[in-house]
Every structure is written in C-alpha cells, then in structure tokens.
Amino acid sequence: MSYILNIETATKNCSVALAKDGKTVLCKEIAEEGYSHAERLHVFIEEIINEAGIQMKDLAAIAVSQGPGSYTGLRIGVSAAKGLCYALNIPLIAVDTLQALASKVTITEGLIVPMIDARRMEVYSAVFSAALEKKREVLAEVIDEDSFKDFAEKLYFIGDCNEKCKIVLAKENFIFLDEIKYPSANEMSSLSFDKYKKSDTVDVAYFEPYYLKDFLITTSKNKKAE
Incomplete structure (x- = not known):
C-alpha cells in the first residue's frame, strides 16, 4: 500500500490530492483570481492528512506538477514538495502539467x-x-x-x-471543451503512481520546474522590451 501526496499549483487552481495505490482518496482545491496558493497549499495538505487518518510518515512519495505554468505557482508547489521530501526522506516525482490536464x-x-x-x-x-x-x-x-x-x-x-x-x-x-479549465491533483494520482512503480523520480536537490517562459519577451514602438 503506497500513499502519494500530489501537489498541483501550475495555474490558478491550488490543488492537493492524497492517493493510495494510484487512486485518489481525498482532494482539496480552489481556483481564485488572486492566486491564493501560498495561503491555501499547506492548509490543504494538513487537512487531507488529518482527514485521511494517516501521518506524514506514511507517505511513500510526493508528486508535484512540473509545469509549464505560472512562475509563482510552480515555485510555491515545488518548494513545498521539496521541503516535504527532505523532511520525510522520500522521493520526489515530477508530473507533466499538460498531461495531467489532458487526463480529464x-x-x-x-x-x-x-x-x-x-x-x-x-x-x-x-x-x-x-x-x-x-x-x-x-x-x-x-x-x-x-x-x-x-x-x-x-x-x-x-x-x-x-x-x-x-x-x-x-x-x-x-x-x-470549455468545462475543463484547470489541471488538478486528482488526475495526477494515477500518473504519479505509474512513475513511482518504475522508480521514475527526480533529484530533490536539483529539480526545477519547467517554466517555458522565454518566448514572452516582446517589444513595441512605445515600450522597452518586457
């Protein structure tokens, strides 16, 4: 029996899911215009662990959405995931954000x-x-x-x-399909478990999110390069 905590913060949706053997047990998420990830993420994690009746030490791995997506959102999610992996001495799994979205x-x-x-x-x-x-x-x-x-x-x-x-x-x-808007940690559950079974993990110390942001540098007649 393997518990994996999945964290998705690449978009406006702050989402956390606890999965057991690839099946979501609990999921908490909220999508807000103001990006409330910093305030909500750790609260969601604590609530899910308590409501599931397990302890942090029962987690086999932490999975995080790797991007692309919001720079700030990704930093918050990856920093939290790394911190948990260090503290618990468990592996970190990186899940493709767009694949998780496609899974819906x-x-x-x-x-x-x-x-x-x-x-x-x-x-x-x-x-x-x-x-x-x-x-x-x-x-x-x-x-x-x-x-x-x-x-x-x-x-x-x-x-x-x-x-x-x-x-x-x-x-x-x-x-x-307009009803499908944001990626969720719920769809990460099966993807992260597949990677866990293959020992497809990333280096906690060196892993960085997939920002894919360089192409946004533009110029205009009246403005300097952004």
Missing part, C-alpha cells in the same frame, strides 16, 4: 490539446492521443489561424484559454 478528457478517437494561458494570444500546449500518448511535444506558442493546421483528426481543446483561442481556431475538426 475521455475520448475514443481524436486528439487532446491541453492549453495553459500565458498572456495575449500566447499559450503553453501539447497534443496527446486518447490513450495520453504525447503526439506533439510541449510548445510555447502564439496562437493564430494556422495553428494545428497539420492535424486532420478531431482536436479537443481544453484549458483556461479556450475563450480567446476559439476566436481564431475555427476549423470544423476543432472542438472546445
């Missing part, structure tokens, strides 16, 4: 395109099969009418930038 979709055909909002028309995205196999690597990209034009299959778009993207992504095979 159940389809039998077509492809899943999870996207996380950056700003303006910029997003972090990847493409997954119905079986969650990665068909296109994670990219930081500016969305326009030609984005994803090489895919003939049905594409199911999910994430927190659907509203702005559907304005330009108007092809017949593009389907927007």
Whole structure:
C-alpha cells in the first residue's frame, strides 16, 4: 500500500490530492483570481492528512506538477514538495502539467490539446492521443489561424484559454471543451503512481520546474522590451 501526496499549483487552481495505490482518496482545491496558493497549499495538505487518518510518515512519495505554468505557482508547489521530501526522506516525482490536464478528457478517437494561458494570444500546449500518448511535444506558442493546421483528426481543446483561442481556431475538426479549465491533483494520482512503480523520480536537490517562459519577451514602438 503506497500513499502519494500530489501537489498541483501550475495555474490558478491550488490543488492537493492524497492517493493510495494510484487512486485518489481525498482532494482539496480552489481556483481564485488572486492566486491564493501560498495561503491555501499547506492548509490543504494538513487537512487531507488529518482527514485521511494517516501521518506524514506514511507517505511513500510526493508528486508535484512540473509545469509549464505560472512562475509563482510552480515555485510555491515545488518548494513545498521539496521541503516535504527532505523532511520525510522520500522521493520526489515530477508530473507533466499538460498531461495531467489532458487526463480529464475521455475520448475514443481524436486528439487532446491541453492549453495553459500565458498572456495575449500566447499559450503553453501539447497534443496527446486518447490513450495520453504525447503526439506533439510541449510548445510555447502564439496562437493564430494556422495553428494545428497539420492535424486532420478531431482536436479537443481544453484549458483556461479556450475563450480567446476559439476566436481564431475555427476549423470544423476543432472542438472546445470549455468545462475543463484547470489541471488538478486528482488526475495526477494515477500518473504519479505509474512513475513511482518504475522508480521514475527526480533529484530533490536539483529539480526545477519547467517554466517555458522565454518566448514572452516582446517589444513595441512605445515600450522597452518586457
């Protein structure tokens, strides 16, 4: 029996889930405009451990969403995960944020395109099969009418930038699932357990989140480079 604590803070959703052998036991989360991760994260962790009737020493590993996503959100989640791993002397597991988001979709055909909002028309995205196999690597990209034009299959778009993207992504095979907005620690449970069974862990001392942020440097006529 393996308990894994899953932490997801890459977006506005601050989410924590306790899983036993890959199945979520408890999950607490809240998505707020003001990014309340610093205030909520440790409270959620403490509440989940207490409500589950276990102790921190019962945890076999800590899993954290590795990004891409919010710089501040990722730092908070990774710092908390590292601290717990050091204190408990247990392994750290890094889970692809976009894969966790894609895990919210159940389809039998077509492809899943999870996207996380950056700003303006910029997003972090990847493409997954119905079986969650990665068909296109994670990219930081500016969305326009030609984005994803090489895919003939049905594409199911999910994430927190659907509203702005559907304005330009108007092809017949593009389907927007607006109800699926943020990644959650709940979907990390099976992904982290699969990695745990394979001893697919990261170095606690040297692990850094996957920010994928450099492409956001822009210039304008009236402003210096941001």
